Amino acid sequence: DYADGLKNVLIQKINKTEKSLYSLKLDYCRFVYGLSHRxxxxxxxxxxxVRSVDLDSMxxxxxxEWSRPVISAVRIEDNRPVNNEAVDLGRNWELFAG
Known part of the structure; x- marks a missing residue:
């Protein structure tokens, strides 16, 4: 059936576009905010x-422009995690330059 075939093609195109947008948002975070996974x-x-970045929150x-993403992170001291429990920091974080 033509309608079903067209629907499947459109779903595939939407999925591909969403994956591309996700990748571009990761690049945006990396180059604009200096933010990566660690x-x-x-x-x-x-x-x-940083432990996780919520790209959907942007x-x-x-x-x-895109807003800062909401992130989850673990507290560290002397470059080591204080514990492994990630906390939600929202968008009010600043990149640590030290």
């Missing part, structure tokens, strides 16, 4: 190491 960030004067501004 980056160190500062939140409330405490250093954390919103687009009227100017076309």
């Amino acid at each position: 980056s160190k960030v500062m939140y409330d004067q405490v250093v954390y190491q 919103t687009r501004s009227d100017g076309g």
Whole structure:
């Protein structure tokens, strides 16, 4: 049936586009915010190491820019995790330069 075939083609194109957008958002985080999976960030004067980045939390501004993503991270001291429990830091983190 033509409609079913067209539906399947459109689903495949949508899935491919969503994967491309995901990849581009990862690149955006890396190059605009300096953020990667194991980056160190500062939140409330405490250093954390990123464990996950929620790309779906990124919103687009009227100017076309993407917001900072919500991240989860573990607290670290002396470059070692204090514990392995990740906490949600929201968007109010800063990249740690130290």
